[in-house]
Amino acid sequence: MTGSASIARVLIDSPLPQLDRLFDYRLPAELRAEAAPGVRVRVPLRSAGRIADGYVAELVDSVDYPGTLSDVDSIVSSVQALAPEVYSLARRLADRAAGSASDIVRLAVPKRQVRVEKSWLAAERPPLPLVSAVECPGYDPDALAGTLAAGARIACDAIPRLVSLPGGAWVGHWAVTLAALAVQTVARGASAIIAVPDHRDQDQVQAALDAVIAPDRVIRLDARQSNAERYRAFLDCLDGEARVIIGNRSVVYAPASRLGLIAVWDDSDPLHGEPLAPYVHTRDAALVRQEQQGSALLFLGHTRSAEVQRLVELGYVTPVAPQRAAIPRVIPTAEQFSDSPQAAAARIPSSAWQQARAALAEGPVLVQVARPGYAPRLVCANCAHPARCRICTGPLGLASASAAPDCHWCGALATNWTCAECGGHAYRMVGQGSVRTAEDLGRAFPGVRVVIADGERTVTSVPASPALVISTRGAEPIATGGYRAVLLLDGERMLARESMRVGEDCLRWWSNAAALAAPGAPVMLVGVSGPLATALATWRLSDYVAAELADRRRLRFPPAVRVATVTGTRDAVDQALQALDGMAGVDILGPTQTDDGVRAIVRLDYSSGGEVAGRLRAAVIRNATSRRRRTAGGNGRPAPLPTLKVRFDDPEPFIE
């Protein structure tokens, strides 16, 4: 690239917070030709002999550093693995999450595979044929496609129904929407990134894309791939062609050439939350990347997350609705159990039972339940205390009617269980899992085929013939032509979950299932009333989310404000919190005692995010560099705990 620059500014590949900045190195003359932004390099660190891996972030000719510079040891390969825009994205995201850029780079850039890289460099790549745009059905072209071309930010309501593809497969309408917009982007000569929560969603988009674009324009980049496959796909992003790049959360970091669109499907699905430090959510990465690169940004979902709702209310993101509202026929149903004892056993109210029986004459019926297995929980038949695992004290459940109890936490079988409270040996089942519901319903509808789809039994599709499909939320198969009826059974149990976002979560689970129904098919929401039931029945889902957000504003809960949890030893946490003293728009809950230290929650206005992150980051670095190995309580041995951790935007900061 530059070819003659004399100094390389290098990002060291290290998780140490104190190394999270650029280090300057002289480029020996013989390396200057190959040096380019983004190439992997090896550089000496501290003393000769110690060599660290890193990436060239910038090439420059002068430098502020007053000391003498070392030389770059070597350039690993000519591949520009860390695209400059991905580096600035990593830097910005790390700064706003009080984390290291290299932690994000590790998510963005797959590990190098020498063989894969060599064959990729050697391969001939003739230019790909041109792509022609396709229509995006269901939306006003000006509202959606037109605005996307102008580089806007959009929150779009997905159309809640299924579509058949030319090959005969059925997918959600949303997948066709994403495919069409991605193809429009590629037809303009730009690349599109599509981030989906899991592989089942990915398969739908993939199928929708297959119908409208040549497969060599599509790149898969996801966690299911082997390292070699992933690296190969990653390298394919670098060849300058406009592509559709599809994958799960870390696909937002793909080095797309001429990025035109970032699309995120169902951004409130928890799978979009990155479990690795610095825990940056797909949504935030997409927002920052769109801002930096000026691409278009699309959040598509049947429901809108409270986070996106906030951005809509700020005017930062523009809402787009379908042209014509064809919504599922949702029927809230009180729990008046059927006269049929079998239906009552299966918790089916009489009206729902009748609907299901009628629908079963026509085709498949979906029954959504909260939990897999037979009985989710067991209690002592004598004293009613919850049955617990002998080994880890986890709660016990039954996987099938005839199985021995097993532990939800460690999986150990509890044969000859004894109650820890009263010494009794008999247990009683509490609740019904997918398997037990299937048994009960099988009895209630004799002769009907029963399909169980849950985490363990993956079923992606079912034919149009009559069948009862019992599924845990999120694992619903797609039925050819759509389900003739949908029963949402365990609403009450789902709502009992202890989480700040239960309401939103339930709406997402229910609306995603309702979108699998055939046009006009009844969707029976059992045992739930009130605003949630109304929101689903009227399909005014974002009104509910708006009300929810208003509540959170009153309570000063996220996403009305940001939160950062600070954990560690008492001293370290106190010191970190001191750094926030007197900041406006910041308040601190705790610290409170935990198992191995203390924990505080910092609440902050978005406007003070940069300042708070900066100060907490400085505290982490101070803690890592000075006064290491503190001695624990009395035993004089070094405490092995990390003494200070900061986590921004934990989706569940108030649990635990």
Next chain:
DNA sequence: AGCACGCCGACT
């Protein structure tokens, strides 16, 4: 993380 530098106890 590693590794060097630096300021207090037993020693040819």
Next chain:
DNA sequence: GTCGGCGTGCTC
């Protein structure tokens, strides 16, 4: 007088 203990701090 100095050899070396590991607490403290830095890494272009």
